[in-house]
Amino acid sequence: MIIERSAYTIELDSANGSLLAFTDKRSGKNMIHGGSAARPIFTLRLRDDAGQALDVTALQAASVTLEQASISADDGTQLRFKYTKLNNLDLDAVVEVDLPQDSNLTDWRISFDNRTSYLVEWVDFPDVVVPNDLVAAGGTARILWPAHEGVLIEDIGRRENTWLKYQETGYPSKGWDGTYPGPAPTQFMAYYDDDCGLYVGAHDARHHVKSIEFLPFDGGVRLQYRIFVEGAGQGSYRMNFNMVLGVFHGDWHQAAELYRRWFEQGSTPPRIADNPELPAWYRESPVVVTYPVRGVKDTGSMDPNEYFPYVNAIPHLERLSERFDSKVMALLMHWEGSAPWAPPYIWPPYGGEEGMRQFADELHARGHLLGLYASGIAWTQRSLLDPDYNREADFERLELEKVMCVSPEGELPYSLICNGVQRWGYDMCPSEPFVTETVLEEIRGVANSGCDYMQYFDQNLGGLSYLCYSKEHDHPPGPGRWQTEAMKTLFRKIRQEWKAMGKDIVLGCEAAAAEPFLGELPFNDLRFNIGLFTGEPVPVYQYVYHEYINNFMGNQNSSGQSIDLLKSPDNLLWRTAYSFVAGDMLTVVLGRGGAINWDWGTEWDYPAPDQQAIGTLIRNLNAWRIGAGKPYLATGRMLAPERLTGVSAQTIHMRDGSVLKQPSILTTKWQSSEGRVAQFLVNYTTEPQAYDWQQPYGGAIGALLAYKQPDGEGLELASQTERGMHRGTIEPLSCIMLAWTPPTQAAE
Incomplete structure (x- = not known):
């Protein structure tokens, strides 16, 4: 089944709903990796009374019925796949896909009807595998992973040799992984190269717990979303938010912009x-x-x-x-x-x-x-740092095993967080008084x-x-x-x-x-x-x-x-x-x-480290946060920066023998609440650094000021080429701020 839209072409297997292709119209690139075997559009993790796991997939349905409803030429198409008797169990599921006519985004939802004795732990949906044409594999692609405030993945195997290697999210947890809302503080991923990108996000305003991960899979890279559904038992479950897939052009900033637009449509904390x-x-x-x-x-x-x-x-x-x-x-x-x-x-x-x-x-x-x-x-049962600290007697006397997080099997293993190094102990469940x-x-x-x-x-x-799987606590199982x-x-x-x-x-x-x-x-x-x-x-x-x-x-x-x-x-x-x-x-x-x-x-x-250098850098930079840069760096809105070229590279040597190349000038762009825009350029090295900065709007931005001091002193730039390029040099361990008013606001 092939459906064309203005921005993309999507191909689904009409027999089972698997995602076969998601092709960007502009570049012609298909961003779904085929692999050696069919992939199910969803997987459900079931648990029996003893906590043993059983995974069932869309490919195990006794029957799959496709209903296609054309809403209108303007609104687009909704697809509805119904799956019955998954793995011969009394368990049915429905997948709905909305394909708006003039949008680059698509919406995906799943529901299921569980008439078995199993509990459902999580729903893995939708199954997305992208090509491994990442930088380390000889391509230009990268994966944006939201963990640790944001990471670009260029080598799918890099973390597999570290303590952060992929493992399934469960209990006990190693802590640093892709759990949302946790070490992954936001809920979207992206795959992109020089031509186009695939956005995959959970537009979930109720913040269900998820595992948002990436891993090598069948020659490609799996972008994995597992939504934990509170041990759903007999009855119906319906996803009350959309999983969103779509195409975009640009880098991670453009993917983040798609998510931010959705986030700001809902309830946000005060600015x-x-x-x-x-x-x-x-x-x-x-x-x-x-x-x-x-x-x-x-x-x-x-x-x-x-x-x-x-x-x-x-x-x-x-x-x-x-x-x-x-x-x-x-x-x-x-x-x-x-x-x-x-x-x-x-x-x-x-x-x-x-x-x-x-x-x-x-x-x-x-x-x-x-x-x-x-x-x-x-x-903490006992401290490994202070041998005199021991609470084992209190644990027994207060019967505190009843308030600790437990595994799917109902067991009470030691936590993996700091245990064996700083302490021995358990994770407490927040549902307990x-x-x-x-x-x-x-x-x-x-x-x-x-x-x-x-x-x-x-x-x-x-x-x-x-995570906690207790059936005795004041929370779902x-x-x-x-x-x-x-x-x-x-x-x-x-x-x-x-x-x-x-x-x-x-x-x-x-x-x-x-x-x-x-x-x-x-x-x-x-x-x-x-x-x-x-x-x-x-x-x-x-x-x-x-x-x-x-x-x-x-x-x-x-x-x-x-x-x-x-x-x-x-x-x-x-x-x-x-x-x-x-x-x-x-x-x-x-x-x-x-x-x-x-x-x-x-x-x-x-x-x-060099005490003089780090002290000077902090003094110089913090002055901007409380000076001329405050409307941007303290309360502003980050934007995708204008292009910076002609910058030398610095080499960060890693313990594993690899190197991380970083520009000698770091830069970000911000907008103040008054609509002014500024780009900060920081030379963190101990030598002067030159740069070329491409002005936006072809140079038609009115007065462009270069602030070289955080006390607000500014002067109009004159060193521009005919193509709107500004060239300059930044002194060691210092920052400059390029500020302007966008043309539309300047005209107003």
């Missing part, structure tokens, strides 16, 4: 510029300074270090503040009075409440801020500490809980949307508790807060560097959500595991510039003597 819930410091762009008070990294000795007592850090923080010309936020690790990373108990702080309160008071008296890390909703009560009790102490920010949900990546709602409820109770106490504390999590949590978790510990294990990071998250949320660069944990730090001495400068042009607040991690370290996890005895 930063209009959000009365945000404290004043949020708009003042403090530099985050993170460090432990015990030990020097995640593992090893947990003896108190030179930053304990807490006030010992004040001279270092004051020096950094002066160096950066900015207020700072001290964000502490290993401060918990229980044991480092030993949730759920954190209070009182190590050394007692008085010492922490004194530290907070002295920070505030100097205009600075206090932040604290904690480890989210997990249960004990979890809420314990969290609220712990945060009451935090509220009285003088804390301004609490990254409470470390290890609850993106803000989501881990499988993972799904209930997790999203349970976590939102917990976040709101924490904020309400603090507000009732008169405390204006900001709450956050590890990694970018996923889409449904934007309004509850407005400041978060980003981890774009995790994407280095799989591909090249790109700021997809900021493109879609930046007007609603600002985050900070994060502690960059594991950067030293992916990057050869000493072979690439500018890598910290590059990572800092990346965060800046992405619109994020900047972060440093301290080592010995107040020196800036490479990341959280690098030993203090390891040779440190």
